[in-house]
Amino acid sequence: MARLSLLLRLARMALVSLWAFRLRSCFVIAATGLGIASLTIIVAAVDGAQKKAVEITDSFGPDAAFVLGGDVFSRAVGQRTSTLTWEDVRRIRQSLPGVYLVVPMRAVVKVSLRYGSSNFVADNLIGSTEDYATAWNWPLAEGRDLTREDVDLAAKVTILGVDPARALFGGENPLGKSILINDTPFTVIGLLSERGFSSGHGSSVDNRLVAPISTLTQRFNLDRKHFRALRIKFHDAANMQANVENLRSFLRTLHGLGPTDKDDFTILTADEVLKFLSMLKGSLVAFLGVTAAVAILVGGFVLANLFYLSVSERAQEIGIRRAFGAPAWAIMAQFLCEAVALTLLGAALGQALGLGLGQLLARLEILEIELSAKIFLLSVGSAVAIGLLFGLRPARQAARLDPIQALRS
Template identity: 65%
Template structure:
């Protein structure tokens, strides 16, 4: 017990010597910490972005639903510049409703971006106004908090009614119910008949709770858009366990309706929850590979900088080391001091790197690419990686210092 206490006291003194040395050699300390910081910044982005991608994937799948497909006009996977994206027509929607096995809901959609909404003295720029047929809330599994969805009659007549997202309603109406109120979209008056429940999902720099949904016919008529074609279709099926069959049936029917021959590319894109998961997986993989290489290189560079500077430090501090050994310092305390110095510098670099990494992560979040959230896992992984680099690259210079002969070191000869 007594020996253990004496060892701890000795280590405390050695740690104090290490702190003094780090402060005395400021330029060396800055170089080492900066090198480690770059690697830890990349490592922080890797861990937080992968966690964020997983959360985003689960959000998307939950919102998308396992029983639906989303069909976009144009082949977004291999679209040539200038190639048509408006390839889905009202006839496609009609035939899908009539002939697609297992389908029970087909809802065409189109969107108009960046429209100013006004109510009373308040205004808000809506990132998107969606035009849809009836059953928008049902087809997207998005219940109404109050009011009703618009009907087939509303679509047929192009009535000026709409649904409003929760965030848009809060900003325009505050605590008031929006039902029955008239919102101006540009110069178009829209009576709010339903308020969508809060969803909390964001992407592309905006929240889906900021949108409004109006009849597709109203959107195309009032904003002078092509009335024959629309941008997307949402289709829901019975028997979600047979989604692969549903997808193939949808593809075959649309290719037939569009007169596509064997060997010709699709002029549409079918997305499912599985497709979205694959895309998120590719995104995660790309981030891990790119940032992993960056982190590894930066950490190795930081480690080599640390080792080289410590070798130089040993040669510069031979007299100090010789004096300590002459006064009774053991080899292991000399080794421990240099390892403490390495650990202090790499931990400082880790803390700086985590700050940089979180800053980069916030930039990704603002771009709507991923949600970055700091966690205890990031903290532990960053610190343990930094300490490992310090020990691995600092051990040889530390041992070299410990092996110095006291007399030769006092003369400044080092051996």
């Protein structure tokens, strides 16, 4: 009890000393502040990446598989082979158990759009069968999805993503309007809701429009037998591994592959996407983690050195305190209080700095950040740890000074 009240009085005394040596205090605050700032950014960025990963896999759908023609992992993007056929679609729909939706897709990149005097180049024109929006868990903001009739008739209808809709129509409602896609008129029947993340090539997933796959094949004179990809949804999301294995062996049989042949297709599921994203997150953690650790270490060394200096400069003060009844542990406690008070101030500065910089990086779309109480607790925790760890040796040195020697210095 007496010790506690002494500690409180020492803490107050520590603040007075810090104010008296404010220049030195500023250095320590700045040094630990930079360390804490890096820590704040890394935690915010890693949490941001995590949140993004969950968002992306959620939108991918835990009950879905995405099949691409060719082995995308061992071939460059341009060399994917067209291996998926309409026959595959028919047979999967007919015979693969547990499947409720099979939507083939193909895409044409960089198509030019026009409406009135507005022009826009869309990154992707996707060709799909009916139920595109359902297959991709992508709700429509307005209008309707593609129907079987649209596909059978090769109707010149399109669903717009948010980017082309904004570029061509601004605030106007695009439904029922006619736009030119590479100079062919299409009627807008629907509008996709905004997803707001990048597709991985630096372009936004919202920068797309969708049309019946039959229309795309005709108008762009594409391979009539093959298409690029297949979106499949299963009833039982809990058993995705088994579902994917069934799909794999089924496709291998359909494609007549022998036991030693490699797959001529690639199956992606939310798990794969998550694996890929956590790999990205891993490198982010490694890079930022090393940076933060170095910054914190530098902060700690600055603190330790300035405190050694402080102890030798304030030796007389230490001697005076000892002469008037301060036990050695109280001297040590005072210097530790000073160290922790400084690193806590450093934590406040570092968090402000880190959050500010994080917001800036987020606004520049360099980093995705996510703020939480964890950041606060982590930086306060590491600030206290730096103060105690790096303040300990100088504080012990102060406590061990011989009172008479200290007085005479």
